[in-house]
Amino acid sequence: MKQLKDFTKEELAAFEADAKKRYDEIKNSGLKIDMSRGKPSPEQIDIAEKDFEKVYPITDYMSKSGMxxxxxxxxxxxxxxxxxxxxxxxxxxxxxxxxxxxxxxxxxxxxxxxxxxxxxxxxxxxxxxxxxxxxxxxxxxxxxxxxxxxxxxxxxxxxxxxxxxxxxxxxxxxxxxxxxxxxxxxxxxxxxxxxxxxxxxxxxxxxxxxxxxxxxxxxxxxxxxxxxxxxxxxxxxxxxxxxxxxxxxxxxxxxxxxxxxxxxxxxxxxxxxxxxxxxxxxxxxxxxxxxxxxxxxxxxxxTVDDLKAEMKKFAEILRPKFVAVLDVLDKELDGLGIASWHKPNGGYFISFNVDTGSAKYVGELCREAGLTLTSVGATFPYKNDPDDRNIRIAPSYPSVDELKAAAELLCVSAKLAAVKALS
Ligand SMILES: Cc1ncc(COP(=O)(O)O)c(C=O)c1O
Incomplete structure (x- = not known):
């Protein structure tokens, strides 16, 4: 794909018009998603609860030390x-x-x-x-x-x-x-x-x-x-x-x-x-x-194997969520030269870098259209990202459908910010 900086004036105008149209559509759809913190989803917590239920009721509170x-x-x-x-x-x-x-x-x-x-x-x-x-x-x-x-x-x-x-x-x-x-x-x-x-x-x-x-x-x-x-x-x-x-x-x-x-x-x-x-x-x-x-x-x-088995169950829930976000990022932005990200093998986050130095503006656009992200800048001391690039995506809590919508909004916002930064 051609990098945005190499677009002709006409191509850039069409690109902006398309992003703006999609942004307005999403904004008017009444989207309301909170992706600000890396919280496990209710499904994960329910699974954990079931694992505890297996050992309930606990009637013997003696540790093996006899205490x-x-x-x-x-x-x-x-x-x-x-x-x-x-x-x-x-x-x-x-x-x-x-x-x-x-x-x-x-x-x-x-x-x-x-x-x-x-x-x-x-x-x-x-x-x-x-x-x-x-x-x-x-x-x-x-x-x-x-x-x-x-x-x-x-x-x-x-x-x-x-x-x-x-x-x-x-x-x-x-x-x-x-x-x-x-x-x-x-x-x-x-x-x-x-x-x-x-x-x-x-x-x-x-x-x-x-x-x-x-x-x-x-x-x-x-x-x-x-x-x-x-x-x-x-x-x-x-x-x-x-x-x-x-x-x-x-x-x-x-x-x-x-x-x-x-x-x-x-x-x-x-x-x-x-x-x-x-x-x-x-x-x-x-x-x-x-x-x-x-x-x-x-x-x-x-045992640790029991903990790992629990994490495998969680991975089944988390993986499609990460994949949903990463697929949208790839489809929308790969090759445009306006953003970069890494595909993690674990953990709770995707780090999204707006290479045009307009992360705050992207955060604002998302907020206005109903998506709450981790406040932009928070991934740096004193909430000051000197390059204004980094946005933390926390895919664990929302549903897959919500994540697809959120990622699309993030991408069209990044596109609008990139056009603004170029002009
Ligand atoms: C890197 C890191 N450390 C610590 C915590 C918090 O851990 P705890 O719940 O054990 O206080 C988090 C929660 O998101 C985290 O991301």
Missing amino acids: DCRNYGMLSGIPEAKELFASLLGVNEKNIIVGGNASLELMYSFIAQCYTHGIGGNEPWCKQGDVKFIAVVPGYDRHFSIAEYFGIKMVNVRIDKNGPDMDKVEELIKDPSVKGMFCVPKYSNPDGYTYSDETVIRLAKMKPAAPDFRVIWDNAYIIHEIYDTGDELLNIFDEAKKYGNEDNFVEFCSTSKITFPGAGVSAIAASDANIKEILARLTVQIISYDKMNQLRHVRAFP
Whole structure:
């Protein structure tokens, strides 16, 4: 297909007229779709509910440790839940803390701890003047919000299909005020990229100038495959141990998108030293997490294979949704040179880049016609996409028909924006 920039004046006018006509038709059709957040659909949640029903009613709340899960105790989690997460993350049980329903809360608390009390015996970040974090962009808005909340300055580092730009990361960590970075190493939010072996090894080898540098290794999409052949990610702790760097990483995950968002179970994996410090803080913060929920989860999903089997059922629901969006993008925009995207093998998002630098305008056009997207800019710190290019598409919640309509609207909006940018 001819690129839009090579269109003659007449071709461009016809292209614009067609896009405008279709845009008006969609706008007048009363479309109302919310694609702003990556939420599992009601069908997925119903499937999870059925899996729990198999083990209901639970009459025996004894953990295998002999402890009553209805009572206080076992701050780091019940042994069977620790085993499950240890096996999922490929670490020893002693390096696991099982938390409450949200990994984000564990991440927030960890950063708060570093900020107010320091980590690894170092001065609290709040006493060290300006502290900075590497923000891998585009990225997850809620990571950026945590850093912003604590006044941690963020420095953007671009991601591509191999992961973050490691030359830039290796340069930035020479600055002792750079204290960490957020990574979503598998099926990154929003691009769906999985870090290559080389990237993981370079991260594992890092010797940052700051002794209190910590990578938030947010493995939120660890088994969230959409296709049978998913991506492979190296185990960060296996790699980091080779260089004596296991303290640099704190890994997080949860079952939010395996069982219930808001009612799942989260976990931290970290080195002996980090676990010791985190537990010392948790002892002050909470008596114990919801062990009844931990027990429900391990009874319904005793092994990692059981969790993976659940994800296969979800993939059957998610795949047609991703395919619906990607097919429309291909059909409408491929070859025009006005937008680019990547087809992920898993995760929850498609990252759509408007190469003409008019993402905000596209977002506005979509909103006016009834489609709510993740607010444009949110995939960058301070909600500022310097190139005004990135739009996060979250296909998990709407139906396939809604997604086709939404993707069509997005494409005609991108076409209108591209014509405007050219003129
Ligand atoms: C990368 C990433 N991390 C964490 C979360 C939130 O996880 P949780 O529900 O465990 O707090 C999300 C949710 O979309 C996410 O995309």
